[in-house]
Amino acid sequence: MQELTTQYLEEAIEDSKPYASSGNVNMNIPDFDETMKDRLGVSIITTDQDSYTAGEYNQYVPMQSTSKIIGLMLALQDFGKDRVFQTVGMEPMGDFFNSISQLESYDTNKPFNPMINAGAIAIAALIKGQSVENRFSRYMNFLKEITEHEDLQMSEDVYEAERANGARNRSLAYFMQSTGTLVTDVEEALDLYFRMNSVMMCCEDFARIGLFLARGGRSPNSEEKLIPSHHLRTVKAIMMTSGMYNSSGHYAVEAGIPCKSGVSGSIIGSIPGRMGIGVIGPAIDEKGNSTAGGALIKKLSQDLNLNMFGID
Ligand code: GLN
Known part of the structure; x- marks a missing residue:
């Protein structure tokens, strides 16, 4: 199995970037323009608090x-x-x-x-x-x-x-x-x-939301349980079945990760007990999902064995 390292993530970003060409940037978002199209960034934070970033992870986009x-x-x-x-x-x-x-x-x-x-x-x-x-x-x-x-x-x-x-x-x-x-x-x-x-976030913020869902709804600061586990299960189930809109079935099959996308090209992924993933790739397809970001999520799932329906 591929080990999660910064170098691996940089390579995964390079492999996924070409998929941006099939998407379009949502020009209704202020400051979004053609120069955003090829940007792609990722942040991963594990439940052990290891953190990895690659690509243009410092880009801020609205949550949408x-x-x-x-x-x-x-x-x-x-x-x-x-x-x-x-x-x-x-x-x-x-x-x-x-x-x-x-x-x-x-x-x-x-x-x-x-x-x-x-x-x-x-x-x-x-x-x-x-x-x-x-x-x-x-x-x-x-x-x-x-x-x-x-x-x-x-x-x-x-x-x-x-x-x-x-x-x-x-x-x-x-x-x-x-x-x-x-x-x-x-x-x-x-x-x-x-x-x-309209709240502005970078990859790390999105990853931390995924991590919150992945580690039982605890405040990272006080460790207080902010949301009960049964509600978190509901949220993750709804993410898996509907979080990528009318591509959710595709992502359930190809990635098997509860995800939520936004038209800013953002994607939050949450792997229970393991990690939160935050991706930003502003080129989106007609269904509203980041094309390069979606490719990256599928690649990470495969390479890092993240599919919730069973690992290799
Ligand atoms: N602001 C967008 C809307 O309300 C959000 C939609 C989206 O991210 N898919 O249509």
């Missing part, structure tokens, strides 16, 4: 949809599994992540799962707090604690862009209000969702 797993953890903490899954489903969906058509037909109008936009907006509507500011600072405090990164910040420019380009997400939210799925203030839910998407 990787925020959906944080939102899900907070909602599970606030309401428990039964209540959360009364609002959203737990089934994979074959359509694109911002699809609206399925909202009308599926099981009492629930979004299919918490990893697609409609599901994440419905989850944001659940997160407790007296105001959007208060709910968002809960989110930020949680993120800062689990990434051990006090300086994490939301980008105002990205937030403005999310609001300006938010027509589809507003449609999803108001549609869910019309069917009774979204019962709290719609604009507040959207505002919180836009903010959650």
Whole structure:
């Protein structure tokens, strides 16, 4: 089996980079341009606290949809599994992540799962707090604690862009209000969702989120258990079945790692008991997943024997 070393990771990055050419950079994200296309960085942190980085790992990008797993953890903490899954489903969906058509037909109008936009907006509507500011600072405090990164910040420019380009997400939210799925203030839910998407992170931050899931939801600082294991199992199962949207089946077969992607080209991977992986490769495919980042995840899984369904 391949040993995990910095040199190996650098080689894996070089092998995966050519896959960027089949993707495109999301130009709706401020500061994203063609020069980002070939960038690829990775950070891996093991449960023994060994840490490895390679490529352009210092690049910062907005969380985008990787925020959906944080939102899900907070909602599970606030309401428990039964209540959360009364609002959203737990089934994979074959359509694109911002699809609206399925909202009308599926099981009492629930979004299919918490990893697609409609599901994440419905989850944001659940997160407790007296105001959007208060709910968002809960989110930020949680993120800062689990990434051990006090300086994490939301980008105002990205937030403005999310609001300006938010027509589809507003449609999803108001549609869910019309069917009774979204019962709290719609604009507040959207505002919180836009903010959650706009927090800037580098590979190490993403890896630390994966590590948090991999090591039983403990604060890396105090070792206090912040999220119970049964909620973490739920989050990782949903990542495996829906975290890569309508490519989740492909990634379950080819990598076998619970992952969550975002349109910034970010991917969080979590291998229970072993490690967290954070990848950034801004060229994404039409389903919203990093092309080079996805290739890298599959390579790491194969070379390092990370497949959760059985190792060689
Ligand atoms: N901000 C994007 C949206 O709401 C996030 C989607 C994604 O990362 N897939 O559409």
